[in-house]
Each structure stands twice: as structure tokens, then as C-alpha cells.
Amino acid sequence: MRRIFSQARKELTQLVRDRLALALALVLPLMLLFLLSTAISLTVHGLPLVIQDLDNSSASRRFADAFRASISFHVVSWPTDQQPQDALTANVARGVLIIPTNFGRNLARGVNPDVQLLVDATDSNTARIVQGYVNEVTQGFNQSTGAMAGAALVGAQVRLWYNPGRDSPKFYSPGIFVMGISMFPALLAALSMAREGEQKTILQVYVSSISAHEYLLGKILAYMLIAGCEWVLSMIALLTVFGLHVAGDPTPLLVGSVLYAFCVASFGTFVGAGIPNQAAAIQVVALGGFLLVFLLSGLIFPIANIPAGLRWVSNIVWGRYYIEIVRDALLEGGGWPAVWFSVLMIAVLGAIFYALAWVNMRRMQVKA
Amino acid sequence: MTRLVALIHKEFTQIRRDRRLAISLIVPPTLQLLLFGFALDATVSHLRMGVIDWSQTPESRELISTLTESKSFQLGGYYSSTADLSKAISRGKLDAGIVVPYQFARDLRRGTPVDVQLLINAANANTATIAQGYAEGVIQSYNQALRTDGIRPLVRMVAGRPSERGVVRTVTAFLYNPGLVNAWFIVTGTFGVLLILNGSLVASTAMIKERERGTVEQLLMTPASTTDIVVAKITPLFVLLVMMSLLALVIMRLFFAVPVRGSMLLVLLSAALCILCGIGIGTLVATFTKSAQQSQLTAFFINPPMATLSGALTPVEAMPSWMQPITWLDPIRHFGIIARATLLKGSGIGVLWPNFLALIGFTLVTLSLSIWRFRKQLG
Numbered sequence: 001m002r003r004i005f006s007q008a009r010k011e012l013t014q015l016v017r018d019r020l021a022l023a024l025a026l027v028l029p030l031m032l033l034f035l036l037s038t039a040i041s042l043t044v045h046g047l048p049l050v051i052q053d054l055d056n057s058s059a060s061r062r063f064a065d066a067f068r069a070s071i072s073f074h075v076v077s078w079p080t081d082q083q084p085q086d087a088l089t090a091n092v093a094r095g096v097l098i099i100p101t102n103f104g105r106n107l108a109r110g111v112n113p114d115v116q117l118l119v120d121a122t123d124s125n126t127a128r129i130v131q132g133y134v135n136e137v138t139q140g141f142n143q144s145t146g147a148m149a150g151a152a153l154v155g156a157q158v159r160l161w162y163n164p165g166r167d168s169p170k171f172y173s174p175g176i177f178v179m180g181i182s183m184f185p186a187l188l189a190a191l192s193m194a195r196e197g198e199q200k201t202i203l204q205v206y207v208s209s210i211s212a213h214e215y216l217l218g219k220i221l222a223y224m225l226i227a228g229c230e231w232v233l234s235m236i237a238l239l240t241v242f243g244l245h246v247a248g249d250p251t252p253l254l255v256g257s258v259l260y261a262f263c264v265a266s267f268g269t270f271v272g273a274g275i276p277n278q279a280a281a282i283q284v285v286a287l288g289g290f291l292l293v294f295l296l297s298g299l300i301f302p303i304a305n306i307p308a309g310l311r312w313v314s315n316i317v318w319g320r321y322y323i324e325i326v327r328d329a330l331l332e333g334g335g336w337p338a339v340w341f342s343v344l345m346i347a348v349l350g351a352i353f354y355a356l357a358w359v360n361m362r363r364m365q366v367k368a
Numbered sequence: 369m370t371r372l373v374a375l376i377h378k379e380f381t382q383i384r385r386d387r388r389l390a391i392s393l394i395v396p397p398t399l400q401l402l403l404f405g406f407a408l409d410a411t412v413s414h415l416r417m418g419v420i421d422w423s424q425t426p427e428s429r430e431l432i433s434t435l436t437e438s439k440s441f442q443l444g445g446y447y448s449s450t451a452d453l454s455k456a457i458s459r460g461k462l463d464a465g466i467v468v469p470y471q472f473a474r475d476l477r478r479g480t481p482v483d484v485q486l487l488i489n490a491a492n493a494n495t496a497t498i499a500q501g502y503a504e505g506v507i508q509s510y511n512q513a514l515r516t517d518g519i520r521p522l523v524r525m526v527a528g529r530p531s532e533r534g535v536v537r538t539v540t541a542f543l544y545n546p547g548l549v550n551a552w553f554i555v556t557g558t559f560g561v562l563l564i565l566n567g568s569l570v571a572s573t574a575m576i577k578e579r580e581r582g583t584v585e586q587l588l589m590t591p592a593s594t595t596d597i598v599v600a601k602i603t604p605l606f607v608l609l610v611m612m613s614l615l616a617l618v619i620m621r622l623f624f625a626v627p628v629r630g631s632m633l634l635v636l637l638s639a640a641l642c643i644l645c646g647i648g649i650g651t652l653v654a655t656f657t658k659s660a661q662q663s664q665l666t667a668f669f670i671n672p673p674m675a676t677l678s679g680a681l682t683p684v685e686a687m688p689s690w691m692q693p694i695t696w697l698d699p700i701r702h703f704g705i706i707a708r709a710t711l712l713k714g715s716g717i718g719v720l721w722p723n724f725l726a727l728i729g730f731t732l733v734t735l736s737l738s739i740w741r742f743r744k745q746l747g
Contacts, residue, residue: 038688039682088713116539117541122709123553132505135501161457301409305411338460
């Protein structure tokens with residue numbers, strides 16, 4: 001036990017003396033959390049929209065005003081003698097709404113006037129949102145003219161749970177938080193382990209009286225502490241700046257976090273022990289920590305949309321389970337019944353990484 | 369001139385023997401393009417909807433089946449109490465729920481407006497926005513059918529005959545990507561990210577290698593000027609990266625069928641500018657760090673912000689308004705605009721010249737800065 005603590009202390013001393021590494025461990029996760037959480041969002045507002053009013057009647061102007069009044073759009077002027085598509089190819093607008101001639105007359109006569117909406121679908125998700133917004137504004141206009149009154153027999157009372165303001169950072173920031181925790185402690189652990197291999201200092205460990213388990217646990221403990229510091233700093237940011245709060249039972253989050261720190265530190269140690277080359281180890285951890293956790297964990301894009309051939313990979317992406325735990329603790333508050341499986345999976349994956357690290361470390365001796 | 373050619377020749381030979389570099393320029397970009405293109409899809413579909421049907425009438429079943437048979441929702445099971453339903457939503461078993469009240473059918477027959485309650489897990493704002501739009505659309509067309517056909521039969525949903533007063537209807541045409549293929553957006557953006565990130569990574573490794581091994585002294589002993597040395601270092605990297613970008617274009621065409629509607633030359637030219645810009649950034653990072661390990665770690669401070677602010681994976685319009693002007697300082701942003709506009713929309717240089725000029729500007733600035741730093745260091 002004493003040896004484990006001294007090993008951990010040695011690691012921490014080494015880390016504190018490396019300013020770049022220390023910045024990486026404590027500043028970068030916070031920086032990423034702020035930057036990515038504010039920048040990443042799929043719900044667009046203030047989309048530039050061109051309205052070509054070929055009718056120029058009072059009704060058509062009222063219709064156009066409905067769009068000017070909405071916060072979802074930002075109406076851009078475009079000369080009527082120019083092709084409307086040119087506004088899209090020139091990147092001036094995301095959509096063009098064409099109000100046909102006789103719009104006002106048809107509306108008054110009770111004939112349904114069709115308006116044409118051209119959407120720039122280069123970004124398909126935004127295109128869908130534009131269509132949805134335009135339909136909502138049109139529906140509002142119809143209701144205001146009285147055409148829809150009495151017709152809407154069934155009304156939908158929509159309740160948005162857990163995030164009623166549809167605030168994107170609330171959803172993404174827990175994910176980014178997990179990404180930071182997945183990447184940096186693992187990166188530092190891998191670097192320190194690879195350095196021992198690269199500089200052959202691992203031989204000194206082999207001749208000392210410390211056992212392989214004590215050595216590994218000491219290293220892992222040190223990087224778990226780093227992960228813990230990161231966790232506290234980022235959690236403070238989540239709870240204050242991003243306005244999240246602990247919903248429901250916090251024990252799954254606490255247990256899951258300790259296990260996750262172990263899992264991540266073991267992953268780093270395992271990579272470092274397997275690849276005794278610092279530059280290569282960085283690349284592998286970046287690939288594992290960043291690419292897998294970023295892509296296949298449901299951080300931004302839902303897992304259900306990943307093609308089935310790739311989807312199974314997400315079952316072994318450790319970050320995915322922790323994201324589920326954090327989101328549950330901060331948004332949905334389902335507690336143990338909702339996330340017990342994720343906590344279990346993190347423990348299992350952590351144990352596997354630890355075993356792999358141990359196997360690799362034994363091999364290191366042969367290589368050194 | 370011959371001196372420069374000889375130096376370039378030396379660099380080419382050196383790179384040809386470095387198989388790891390070649391592999392690192394083929395395998396990761398291919399994997400990233402494929403993974404990003406196939407896996408990153410924001411389409412909202414098959415949301416599991418739990419149902420509480422207190423009405424238990426043909427009318428309520430009609431409404432529920434129109435909702436759950438649509439592309440975006442699927443039936444997630446029937447529940448008998450709101451407590452069970454909300455528990456299922458909070459445990460993540462359902463994404464949405466609908467509650468049909470007891471008097472639903474009775475009110476409909478009497479012609480009294482009746483509300484159904486729709487619960488959506490809005491933790492994911494994008495999903496919630498789109499799901500709400502879908503659900504309201506379905507209910508709206510249900511209403512239209514009610515109005516035109518009476519309560520039963522509701523089979524002729526689509527028709528919708530004109531009512532007494534004019535109702536404005538929008539006819540939507542999705543231009544440039546009528547199939548709404550999300551991968552087209554993702555891969556064109558990823559392409560730009562790959563150019564800059566790989567350019568900077570490769571350049572910083574190459575620049576630092578010579579210094580780490582101390583062979584830079586040998587180069588300085590030759591009569592070649594420092595500019596010669598830098599240009600000779602950059603040329604083979606540039607050629608390699610151009611080959612990588614061609615490979616990326618082939619992948620985009622083969623696997624994702626990205627159309628080429630504008631001039632390919634414009635895309636290639638801006639890709640070349642992007643590569644040079646990436647090389648400039650990499651060289652600059654290399655002059656500030658001492659080892660390959662340090663320069664790679666420093667890259668963690670530069671790459672994620674560049675990739676995020678570029679709008680390559682998420683739309684810039686969704687960023688906060690104070691952040692949007694900053695994105696214009698990101699070369700990937702300009703490249704993304706050029707690539708998307710040329711490939712998908714067929715725009716030409718006539719509208720894209722500001723972005724093109726910006727790319728040229730960034731390239732000149734980063735390259736000359738890096739050469740200046742490099743010379744200062746050697747001198």
C-alpha cells in the first residue's frame with residue numbers, strides 16, 4: 001500500500017514540473033468545455049431568408065411580415081429581377097420564399113394560394129429545420145387570418161421535458177465534459193508510461209522491490225487524481241456557467257466517476273505500455289479518446305443513426321456509458337434504475353484495460 | 369536553382385523511405401472520411417413514443433397510428449398511467465409520449481376542440497425541435513382530414529380539399545440535395561479539416577525531426593540559404609498532401625456519390641491553398657517547440673478550436689452571434705464554403721472570390737511568418 005502511494009507521488013511530482021503537461025491536464029479541458037459547448041449546436045436561429053414578393057398586395061406584405069417578425073429568420077433583401085436561386089448559390093440566404101402573383105386575390109376568394117419555398121439543402125439538417133420553421137410561421141399566419149379557426153379540432157399540447165428552453169449547451173456540455181475527462185488523463189498516463197519504455201527507465205522499476213500491480217496501481221492512482229481535479233473544475237463550470245444542476249440521486253454519478261477515472265487511466269497506461277514511443281502513443285490515445293468518444297458515443301449525433309455495421313463498436317466505447325451517466329445525473333435524474341448497466345459496463349471495461357496494461361507491462365521487460 | 373533542386377531531391381528520397389509518413393497520410397484520412405460520413409447523421413427518425421390512450425376509441429387509435437406509423441416515430445409501448453410513462457421517459461426507454469384524454473372521441477363528434485398532450489424528451493435540443501415539428505405536422509394533417517372528410521373515414525389524408533377561406537400552403541423544394549443526404553455536408557466539411565490538420569501535423573513533424581536529431585547543423589554547413597532549406601522541405605510534403613486530397617475526393621465520389629457540379633479546378637486550387645496554410649501553421653508550431661512530443665501536445669490547443677469554429681460538422685448559424693464573426697478567421701471555414709458551393713451548388717469564382725482571396729491571405733501570412741521564424745531560429 002505504501003509503495004502504491006509513493007509511486008503515485010513520484011508521478012505527480014514529475015507532472016507538476018512539466019508545465020506543458022500540467023496546462024494540458026487542467027486548462028485545456030476547461031477551454032474545450034467552454035469553446036465546444038458554446039459552438040456546437042444544431043439548432044439554428046436567425047437564418048437568412050430571401051422573400052420574393054411577386055404579388056405586392058397588402059395580404060402578401062402581411063405574410064412577409066410574419067417572417068420578419070419571427071426570431072428564426074432574418075429576412076435579406078434580394079432584387080425581384082434576379083433569379084431567386086442565385087441568392088442560394090451566392091450563399092446570401094439559406095432559403096427563398098416566393099409569393100406568387102394573385103396571392104392576395106386568391107386568399108380573399110377562398111382559393112388556397114401556394115407559396116414556393118426553395119431551401120438550400122447542402123446541410124440537410126438545417127434544411128429540415130428551415131422547412132419546419134416556415135411551416136410554423138405559415139400556420140400562424142393562417143390562424144391569424146381566421147382560415148384555420150374552428151378547423152383545428154385536435155390541438156397538441158407539447159411539453160418539452162428536462163430542457164424546456166431547448167438550450168443546446170445543456171445537452172452538449174455534459175458530453176464535452178466526458179470527452180475532456182476521457183482524453184487528457186489518458187493522454188498523460190500514456191505519455192508517462194511510453195516515456196518509461198522509451199528511456200528504458202522501466203528497467204529500474206523491474207530491479208526494484210515494487211510489484212507490477214503496485215506499480216500500475218500507483219500510476220493509475222496518480223492519473224485518477226488528475227482526472228479528479230479536472231472533474232471538480234469542469235463540474236463547477238457545468239453547474240455555474242451552463243446552469244445545470246444535479247437532478248435526482250447523485251450516487252450513480254459519484255460511483256461512476258471514480259470507476260470512469262480508473263477506466264481512463266488504465267486505458268492510457270495500457271496504450272503507453274503497449275507502444276513505447278511517445279509520439280505514436282499520443283496519436284493512439286487521441287484516436288481512441290477523441291475520435292471514438294466524439295463520434296460513436298452519441299455526443300452530438302444519435303447512436304441510432306450510425307449504420308448497423310458500425311453501431312456495435314459504440315457498445316465498447318467507454319465514453320458512451322459515462323455520457324449516459326452524466327446526462328442522467330444532470331438532466332433526467334433517473335438514478336440507479338436508469339444507469340446501473342452503464343456503471344457496470346465502465347467497471348468491466350476498466351478491469352479489461354487494467355488486465356491489458358498488466359500483460360503489456362510484463363512484455364515491456366522483454367522488449368527493454 | 370540547381371541547389372534547390374538537389375535539396376528537394378534529398379527531401380523526396382528521405383520521405384520515400386519514411387513509410388510511416390505515407391501510411392499516416394493514407395489510412396487515417398480514409399478512415400476519418402468514411403467514419404464521419406457514415407456515422408455522423410443528425411437525422412431524427414424512429415423516436416420511441418409511448419402511448420397512454422384513455423379514450424380507447426377508433427378515433428384515438430386512428431390518431432395514434434398516424435403518429436406512430438410515420439417515419440419519425442415508432443410505437444414504444446402502451447402505458448396505463450402517467451407515472452409509468454414519465455418513469456419510462458426518464459429511464460431513457462422512450463423519447464416521447466402522447467396522452468389522449470378520456471373525452472377525445474366524444475368531443476370530436478360534438479365538434480368541440482380537444483387537446484392531446486405530447487411529451488418530448490428535450491435533453492437533445494435538435495431532436496426535440498425536429499420531433500415537435502413532425503408531431504405538429506402530423507396532427508395538422510389529421511385535422512385537415514377531419515375537416516374535409518368528417519370523422520370517419522380518415523383514409524384520404526393527403527387530399528385536403530379547399531376550405532371556404534383560403535389557406536396558405538407552402539410547397540417546399542430542397543435544392544442541391546433533394547434526398548437530404550447528411551453525409552454530403554459532413555464529408556465536404558471533414559475534407560477541409562483533414563487538409564489543414566494533416567498539413568500542420570506532417571509539417572511540424574518534418575521540421576522538428578531535423579532539429580531533434582541535430583542534422584540541421586549539417587544543412588546549415590551547405591551553401592544553401594535558409595529559404596532554400598524551408599522551400600525544399602515544404603515541396604515534397606505539399607506533393608504528398610495534394611495526393612492525399614485527391615484520394616479524399618475519390619472517396620467522397622465513390623462512397624458518398626458527392627456530385628461535382630462546379631469547377632473541379634477551383635476546388636483543387638483552394639485545397640492546395642489550404643494545404644499550404646496547414647503547412648505554414650505546422651512549421652510555426654514547430655519553431656515554438658523543442659520535441660515532436662511537445663509539438664503534438666501543442667497541437668491539442670490549436671486543432672480542436674479550428675475544427676469546431678469551421679462549421680465543418682455543425683452549422684455556423686447555430687453558434688452564438690458573438691462567435692460567428694470569429695469563424696471568418698478560420699481558413700477551414702472558407703474552404704468549406706468553397707467546397708460545398710462548388711461541388712454541390714455549382715457556384716463559380718464569381719461569387720466565391722471573397723473566400724478565395726481570404727484563403728490566399730491566410731496562406732501568405734502563415735507561410736511567411738513561419739519562414740521568418742524558421743530563419744530567425746537557424747540564424
